[in-house]
Amino acid sequence: MYSLWGGDAHVRCLLESLAETARTRMGDTAVQDEEHELTYGRLLTWAARIAELLVGHGVRPGDRVAVTGSRGAAVVAAMLATVSAGATYVPLDVEYPVRRLEHMAADSQARLLLYSGDEPAFDPAAPAVRIPAAPDLSDEEAVTALSRHTCRPDLPVYVIYTSGSTGLPKGVALPHRCVDNMAAWQWRHSVRPDLRTAQFAPLNFDVWFQEVLGTLCGGGTLIVMPEALRRDPIALLDWLADHRVERLFLPYVALNMLAVVAEATDSLEHLALAEVNTAGEQLVCTPAIRELFRRLPGCRLNNHYGQSESAMVTVHTLTGSSDDWPMLPPIGRPLPGCEVLVAPTEPDEPLVGELLVAGAPLSVGYLNQPALNAERYITLDETTPQGHRRAFRTGDLVRVEGDTVHLLSRIDREVKIRGVRVNPLEVDACLLEQPGIVEAVTVVVDIAQGSRQLRAAVTTDLTEDEFDGATVLKALTELLPEQFIPVSITVLPELPRTPSGKVDRDAIAAALAPSSP
Structure with missing residues (x-):
C-alpha cells in the first residue's frame, strides 16, 4: 500500500x-x-x-x-x-x-x-x-x-x-x-x-x-x-x-x-x-x-x-x-503524527483506493461495538513504513497525485455508469457553474434490473419560469462525458441537512428514487 x-x-x-x-x-x-x-x-x-x-x-x-x-x-x-x-x-x-x-x-x-x-x-x-x-x-x-x-x-x-x-x-x-x-x-x-x-x-x-x-x-x-x-x-x-x-x-x-x-x-x-x-x-x-x-x-x-x-x-x-x-x-x-495509506481497489491503479488512517489521529474505537471495531479498525498484515499496525478504514475512495490526496467519493457510493467510473462531486461542481443554481447534489439511484442512474437536486434563485433544466443538462454535455450527465434535475426549495449541517445525500437519493410500481 x-x-x-x-x-x-x-x-x-x-x-x-x-x-x-x-x-x-x-x-x-x-x-x-x-x-x-x-x-x-x-x-x-x-x-x-x-x-x-x-x-x-x-x-x-x-x-x-x-x-x-x-x-x-x-x-x-x-x-x-x-x-x-x-x-x-x-x-x-x-x-x-x-x-x-x-x-x-x-x-x-x-x-x-x-x-x-x-x-x-x-x-x-x-x-x-x-x-x-x-x-x-x-x-x-x-x-x-x-x-x-x-x-x-x-x-x-x-x-x-x-x-x-x-x-x-x-x-x-x-x-x-x-x-x-x-x-x-x-x-x-x-x-x-x-x-x-x-x-x-x-x-x-x-x-x-x-x-x-x-x-x-x-x-x-x-x-x-x-x-x-x-x-x-x-x-x-x-x-x-x-x-x-x-x-x-x-x-x-x-x-x-x-x-x-x-x-x-x-x-x-x-x-x-x-x-x-x-x-x-x-x-x-x-x-x-x-x-x-x-x-x-x-x-x-x-x-x-x-x-x-x-x-x-x-x-x-x-x-x-x-x-x-x-x-x-x-x-x-497528512498532519504531523499521521500516516495515510491507500488500499488499491484495482490492481492496475495502485494510487487509487480506500484511504486508511494510522498514527496519532486514531480514536480508541466505538463504544460497545466489538464487531464494528473489528470491521473498521483493522490490524494490517504488515507494519507500515512508519511502524504502525493498526489503521482505520475511512470508507473514502481517494487518488494520490505526488504528495497530495484527492477525495473521489465514498466507497459505498462509487458509481459506474456503463462501465465508466463517475464522480458525482464533479457533476455537482459543474452544476454550480450554471447561472441561477445556488446548491447542487448529484446522487445515484437504483432502477429496474439492477441498473443505476444519476439524478440531481438543486436550489435556485430563479423563478419557476426562468429555470430551464433542459438548458442546464445541455450545458453539462459540453463539460462532462455522457456517463456523467444526470437523467433529471429536480428543483427543491432547500436541500435537507444532517444535524451537523452537511447535505443529507441519503435523504435526497430517497426523494429522487423512482416510485415502486
Missing part, C-alpha cells in the same frame, strides 16, 4: 498548553457568548470549581461525564473541568430528539450529567447536576492552571456520537494523543495563534473541539455564535463584522451560502476575516466562493479532512488567485 507521512508530532497535553497561555493572558477575553465575557482567569477558575464538584460526586479518572445545554461558555467550562478531572466528556446536544439523547446517555454509561439552563427533558440515566454559575472574581484571585496529572496519551478526552446504520448513533472515543495533536496543530498552522474565532459547530460535532481548543490553547478569543445565525447567512455576515471575527469554521454548504449572500454586498472591507476552514464534505470552489476570496485577498481558505473516528487527518491550503483554484480542491497532506 502507498503511504504518506505527515512528519513527527511534537505535542503536549492540551491542559499544559492552556495553562501556559493563561499565565500570560489572565486578563484577556477567552470566551464570549450572549451572557458571559470571561477572561482566561475566570474561565479556568470556573472549570476548576466544576472539577471539584465532579470529584465530590464520585467522578474518577476514566469515568464519563455527559454535558448538555446550549452552546456557550458554560459548556466550554464543563468540558475543561471534565478533562482536568481525568474523565471523558460526552456532549449531548439539546437540539437532538429525546429518543436519540436517551440512547446516547444510556450507551455512554456516564457517571454524571452536567447541564446548563433548564433541567433535561430526557432521562439522563445518571444523576443530573446543574453547572454552577460563573465565578465573579478579579484575575488576581483566579486559578492559573487546571489539574493535569491524568494526561495519558491513551486516556479518552471525549466521546461523540455519529450516525449508525441501525438508526441509533454510535459513540466513538478520542484520546489525548489524538486531541492534543489536533489542538496543537490548529493554533500552530493558523495565520496567528490568538485569532478571534467564531464558535459555529454543534456540540456533538468534532469541529467544535477544533474551534474551542485550537482557540484557547493559542490564546485567542472564542465568540459563540447565536443559534439563529447558523441558519441565516445574511445576519451572519453582519455578525462577523460586528464581532471582528478573524477565523471561521464552516461546512462547505454554509460557506457557499455565505458567499452567495456576500455577492450582494457592495464592500467587504468591514470584515476582519483572516482564515476560513471548511470540513465535513467535499469543498467545491463555486463562482460565489471564488468571488468571496477574490474580495478578501488577506484571507486564506483551508480544506480540512477527517472523521469522527480520527479527527483531523489532512489539510490543503488554497493559495494564489482564487480564479486559479481547482473546482474540486484536494484534501491535501
Whole structure:
C-alpha cells in the first residue's frame, strides 16, 4: 500500500498548553457568548470549581461525564473541568430528539450529567447536576492552571456520537494523543495563534473541539455564535463584522451560502476575516466562493479532512488567485503524527483506493461495538513504513497525485455508469457553474434490473419560469462525458441537512428514487 507521512508530532497535553497561555493572558477575553465575557482567569477558575464538584460526586479518572445545554461558555467550562478531572466528556446536544439523547446517555454509561439552563427533558440515566454559575472574581484571585496529572496519551478526552446504520448513533472515543495533536496543530498552522474565532459547530460535532481548543490553547478569543445565525447567512455576515471575527469554521454548504449572500454586498472591507476552514464534505470552489476570496485577498481558505473516528487527518491550503483554484480542491497532506495509506481497489491503479488512517489521529474505537471495531479498525498484515499496525478504514475512495490526496467519493457510493467510473462531486461542481443554481447534489439511484442512474437536486434563485433544466443538462454535455450527465434535475426549495449541517445525500437519493410500481 502507498503511504504518506505527515512528519513527527511534537505535542503536549492540551491542559499544559492552556495553562501556559493563561499565565500570560489572565486578563484577556477567552470566551464570549450572549451572557458571559470571561477572561482566561475566570474561565479556568470556573472549570476548576466544576472539577471539584465532579470529584465530590464520585467522578474518577476514566469515568464519563455527559454535558448538555446550549452552546456557550458554560459548556466550554464543563468540558475543561471534565478533562482536568481525568474523565471523558460526552456532549449531548439539546437540539437532538429525546429518543436519540436517551440512547446516547444510556450507551455512554456516564457517571454524571452536567447541564446548563433548564433541567433535561430526557432521562439522563445518571444523576443530573446543574453547572454552577460563573465565578465573579478579579484575575488576581483566579486559578492559573487546571489539574493535569491524568494526561495519558491513551486516556479518552471525549466521546461523540455519529450516525449508525441501525438508526441509533454510535459513540466513538478520542484520546489525548489524538486531541492534543489536533489542538496543537490548529493554533500552530493558523495565520496567528490568538485569532478571534467564531464558535459555529454543534456540540456533538468534532469541529467544535477544533474551534474551542485550537482557540484557547493559542490564546485567542472564542465568540459563540447565536443559534439563529447558523441558519441565516445574511445576519451572519453582519455578525462577523460586528464581532471582528478573524477565523471561521464552516461546512462547505454554509460557506457557499455565505458567499452567495456576500455577492450582494457592495464592500467587504468591514470584515476582519483572516482564515476560513471548511470540513465535513467535499469543498467545491463555486463562482460565489471564488468571488468571496477574490474580495478578501488577506484571507486564506483551508480544506480540512477527517472523521469522527480520527479527527483531523489532512489539510490543503488554497493559495494564489482564487480564479486559479481547482473546482474540486484536494484534501491535501497528512498532519504531523499521521500516516495515510491507500488500499488499491484495482490492481492496475495502485494510487487509487480506500484511504486508511494510522498514527496519532486514531480514536480508541466505538463504544460497545466489538464487531464494528473489528470491521473498521483493522490490524494490517504488515507494519507500515512508519511502524504502525493498526489503521482505520475511512470508507473514502481517494487518488494520490505526488504528495497530495484527492477525495473521489465514498466507497459505498462509487458509481459506474456503463462501465465508466463517475464522480458525482464533479457533476455537482459543474452544476454550480450554471447561472441561477445556488446548491447542487448529484446522487445515484437504483432502477429496474439492477441498473443505476444519476439524478440531481438543486436550489435556485430563479423563478419557476426562468429555470430551464433542459438548458442546464445541455450545458453539462459540453463539460462532462455522457456517463456523467444526470437523467433529471429536480428543483427543491432547500436541500435537507444532517444535524451537523452537511447535505443529507441519503435523504435526497430517497426523494429522487423512482416510485415502486
